[in-house]
Amino acid sequence: MASSCPQVLGYNVESRIALLGAAGFDRKVVLKMASSFPSVLGYDVESRIALLGAAGFDRKAALKMASSHPQVLGYDVNKNILPKLNFLQAAHVDVTDITSHPRYFSFSLEGRIKPRLLALQGLGLLPQTSGGVCSWLVLCDAKFFRRTGLARGVRM
Numbered sequence: 162m163a164s165s166c167p168q169v170l171g172y173n174v175e176s177r178i179a180l181l182g183a184a185g186f187d188r189k190v191v192l193k194m195a196s197s198f199p200s201v202l203g204y205d206v207e208s209r210i211a212l213l214g215a216a217g218f219d220r221k222a223a224l225k226m227a228s229s230h231p232q233v234l235g236y237d238v239n240k241n242i243l244p245k246l247n248f249l250q251a252a253h254v255d256v257t258d259i260t261s262h263p264r265y266f267s268f269s270l271e272g273r274i275k276p277r278l279l280a281l282q283g284l285g286l287l288p289q290t291s292g293g294v295c296s297w298l299v300l301c302d303a304k305f306f307r308r309t310g311l312a313r314g315v316r317m
């Protein structure tokens with residue numbers, strides 16, 4: 162933990178874990194979050210949850226997303242989350258289950274999301290749910306090209 166997030170050495174880890182618990186996270190979840198993404202211990206989680214609220218996520222949804230992908234608490238709402246949500250909505254993708262797929266926000270809008278979704282749309286394979294979209298985004302390039310039949314290196 163200290164090698165990936167050296168500032169954690171200056172924290173009172175127990176008090177940081179208690180703050181995450183007070184925010185609504187189960188202790189087991191907090192320990193998992195801290196081991197996979199130690200930076201979460203340094204966040205003002207309440208303000209981060211409030212920012213997700215401003216993006217349209219209720220508290221329960223924000224906690225759910227952060228529990229499975231704590232990095233979402235570090236994403237800039239205006240520069241990362243909202244543009245990606247807006248893109249999905251413009252593509253007529255149902256985003257009601259996006260809280261089950263917070264990893265979506267970790268992908269580059271210009272480098273991965275737009276090119277892949279436009280390619281899928283051109284092939285008539287555009288998923289109608291955010292879960293379906295995420296299943297295409299998590300694929301490495303080789304698998305994506307193999308599954309779509311697109312030639313590797315073709316500009317999407």
